[in-house]
Amino acid sequence: MTAPLLEVDDLHTTFRTPRGAMRAVDGVSLSLAAGETLGIVGESGSGKSVLGRTIMGLITNGPATQVTGSVRLAGVDVHGVKQARRRELWGTTVAMVFQDPMTSLNPVKRVGLHLTESLRLHRGLSKGAARERAVELLRQVGIPEPARRAGQYPHELSGGMRQRVVIAMALACDPQLLIADEPTTALDVTVQKQILDLLQSLAERLDMATILVSHDLGTVAGRTDRVAVMYAGRVAESAATDAVFGTPRHPYSQALIESIPSIESRPHSLLATIEGSPPNMLAPPAGCRFAARCRYAVDRCRVEAPALEPRGAAAGSVVACHFPLTAPLQHQRQEVGA
Amino acid sequence: MTVTEQAAPARTHASTLTATDVVVEFPVGRGQKVHAVSGVSLEVPPGTTLGILGESGCGKSTIGRALIQLPPPDSGSVRLGDLELTELGSRDLRRARARMQIIMQDPVSALNPRRKVKDLVWEGRSIWGHDGETPKDVLVDDMLRSVGLDPDAVRDKHPHELSGGQCQRVCIARALMMDPEVLICDEPVSSLDVSVQAQILNLLETSARSFGLSMVFIAHDVSVVKNISDQVMVMYLGKACEVVPSDEMHRTSVHPYTRLLLASIPGEPQDHPHAQQVSVELPSPLDPPSGCRFRTRCPIATDRCAAEEPRMREIAPGHTVACHHVAVGADE
Incomplete structure (x- = not known):
């Protein structure tokens, strides 16, 4: 039996605040196999976003935060390695899509540059090759006229198109795990469906594991293999999606x-x-x-x-x-x- | 027994809110205008709830605000009972507005951060005067209790000390304190958590009943709107597409855009032939498409849709639709 892609064991993320320790994630264990999709649902304050970021290694031990327990991602202990090693994981092993596409994009950089940046850094592609790949990625996420769009600035795109760009950025270096943190909350209902459909088909096509973090149970229903319901920093229940919604x-x-x-x-x-x-x-x-x-x-x-x-x-x-x-x-x- | 039948005797108000051909445009310079609302008519009989459904930019908030003349529409009429609101002078308009209250999307920014809950709730009354026998504090406490807040716990708090759901309750208390006839709710639950959303929806539902309110409920979530409304108006790019009784709307609605919205509910099967979407961008409200405004995204659009604007036609009692491709009597 192969080891799972992601193994989280007794993870605690604690923020030191002036009023005491805030245990945002308080003892979460979960595992995810390659190609599997997991939904994490919970209300605001349940710790679901902090969990996503701690798995990613965006939140790690520091002056105001304490992370205990372990996150093993493709065999690497995310919180036990140096920052430089963690950075190598980002993009290539794990990537993240955030809620608000406008704040994920740099307003003064063209769309294409957002994509070529990581391709050149992680993949060492030449300028021309990176640009070709960027256009290909934009096509893959369903952006019409990708070559023209690559030359535009984020403000020239609609919310749905921006989120597609953010997804393309996340996919640029073929991650094994994609963490989508409320990817559709800022979007219109008809666009929400398009983006979720896109994420689902990409995950299947690229055989990528996905963690879909959402406050909206409907987003997760029917689109994930398993669901973890979080409440107050802990997992209340974790089971096959159909089981959670049925019983x-x-x-x-x-x-x-x-x-x-x-x-x-x-x-x-x-x-x-x-x-x-x-x-x-x-x-x-x-x-x-x-x-x-x-x-x-x-x-x-x-x-x-x-x-x-x-x-x-x-x-x-x-x-x-x-x-x-x-x-x-x-x-x-x-x-x-x- | 439906709820409306049950509730009818408890209603105290009798004014129907009617809007006819309301047009709201915003100039954006260089002679261009945003066509936010282009000729929308609606009617809210006393004690009923009209839901307005649509995506961002469809003009649903603008029409809601035009109803309370905030700002007044560029043309068209808004009547509350016999009173034509668009023709009122500022003094009379102020008086009429007290009969209509609005609940905003973000409850925290809707409340003055420097005032205490008890003053926020009383603010409207302190402007309009209080001539009753009951002391102010008792009225405020009663109102706080009726929106599900503990007066002793929240009376002297400031908005930042309360949760989002509690702030929305304060906003509702503030609106109900004026004993309005019409309550306009503009996305009242979209910034709230699922469990809090249910609490606020229930509160609005029971308050509408016990205070005898008519409501205009604006939101983008089909299930939420359906759940609270008697009738649902679906808007797209400044126009009404369809007005349908809420009860069976997921089965009876026929406009391709309404079908698209219904098919976009997560977990709903896409069995309806109209649910397939032609994937293009939302057209600019600066220069809306000719004819039917939905035609650029519509799977069944024909040349006629570009040439001729569909009119609202009644296809069943209380069910009107603006689409060339819907035959009269097609309502299953």
């Missing part, structure tokens, strides 16, 4: 799925809500972090933190709950005034 085992996953309005539901029906707000990460509660908002919580949940364990479900499915749910999800929506 969520953690009460948080269930509540999150139920709180999304469905196109099928009747107008004016009230949505299921998760009362309260996520815990303060400067002083997270003992026990299960979701206990205060959980409709099934008992005393034990407030005292003893549940471990992320298989708990007798399908292979590869783990849940951090003392009393995992077993019944398939039913969209029970309360009618107004009922």
